[in-house]
Amino acid sequence: MDNKYLALYRKYRPKTFDEVQDQQHIVKTLQNIIKFKKLSHAYLFCGPHGTGKTSLAKIFANTINCTHSKDILKPCDECIKNVDHNLDIVEIDAASNTSVEDIRILKEKIQHMPTSSKYKIYIIDEVHMLSKSAFNALLKTLEEPPAHVIFIFATTDPQKIPLTILSRVQRFNFSKIDKNVLINHLKNIFGIEKIKYEPEAINLIATLGNGSVRDTLSIADQIAIYAGDKEIKLVDLEKLFGITNVDNIIKLINFASAHQIKELLELTNKLVNEGIDIEKMVNQMINLLKDYVIY
Numbered sequence: 001m002d003n004k005y006l007a008l009y010r011k012y013r014p015k016t017f018d019e020v021q022d023q024q025h026i027v028k029t030l031q032n033i034i035k036f037k038k039l040s041h042a043y044l045f046c047g048p049h050g051t052g053k054t055s056l057a058k059i060f061a062n063t064i065n066c067t068h069s070k071d072i073l074k075p076c077d078e079c080i081k082n083v084d085h086n087l088d089i090v091e092i093d094a095a096s097n098t099s100v101e102d103i104r105i106l107k108e109k110i111q112h113m114p115t116s117s118k119y120k121i122y123i124i125d126e127v128h129m130l131s132k133s134a135f136n137a138l139l140k141t142l143e144e145p146p147a148h149v150i151f152i153f154a155t156t157d158p159q160k161i162p163l164t165i166l167s168r169v170q171r172f173n174f175s176k177i178d179k180n181v182l183i184n185h186l187k188n189i190f191g192i193e194k195i196k197y198e199p200e201a202i203n204l205i206a207t208l209g210n211g212s213v214r215d216t217l218s219i220a221d222q223i224a225i226y227a228g229d230k231e232i233k234l235v236d237l238e239k240l241f242g243i244t245n246v247d248n249i250i251k252l253i254n255f256a257s258a259h260q261i262k263e264l265l266e267l268t269n270k271l272v273n274e275g276i277d278i279e280k281m282v283n284q285m286i287n288l289l290k291d292y293v294i295y
Helices: 024-035 051-065 077-081 100-108 130-145 181-193 199-209 213-227 234-242 246-257 261-273 277-292
Strands: 042-046 089-093 120-125 148-155 168-171
Touching: 024 051, 024 077, 024 168, 042 051, 051 077, 051 089, 051 120, 077 199, 100 130, 181 199, 181 213, 199 213, 199 234, 213 234, 246 277
Parallel strands: 042 148, 042 168, 089 120, 120 148
Antiparallel strands: none
């Protein structure tokens, strides 16, 4: 089991503030919270998936609870290594614990003092999945939490969270990761992993990732496995993910512009038969037209 392959997005998950990709406005604020001892009892991290919400929540929690490091903004190596086994940092998936009974059990548990840290920190992922009655049960706890408890909620859908909850948390809005940041991150990882690639291929991987580090690295993982020990090529990427090249996209747009319906349908049918992903093709067309308008 020691030789089990670890996916890139797991292997390169950030462990400290310095390793976080983008989101510097949030990183800076969280560092200042620790630095100036302005800890609140509840935080809400919201934004698109794969943008670092739970990773940053764990880093924040681990940094708060580490008392061994000389640098208060960086946990010690031992705490970093054992963050997933720390009894005082509890991760809960709200999608699997949606009922009021789950929250009642949680309310009983939070009365227990931390095992070996200053705080007991609960990271509740996809918190918007909680039922209405579960939110009502959680509300009282958020109003009068024990001094040793900190909540960090993460969600991709903040509008589903009741206003009564939102008014009791400090909210941080995560944005999609900039494409250039993703490209540089990929280059760094491919360099470490000794993966060869065409420059156009890495650009397309970052585009397909659509601002998500997790999606980008999952795509990179899949194409790297497909390529084996050979170079990652643009043509292989297009074939594997049902994408057509830019020449075909330009042809489709030109046919549509010239009202050449027969040619437009013939080329579309040809691409569909070759396994093209229609949704990705439409996105390619939109992006190409957007670039043209900007140009």
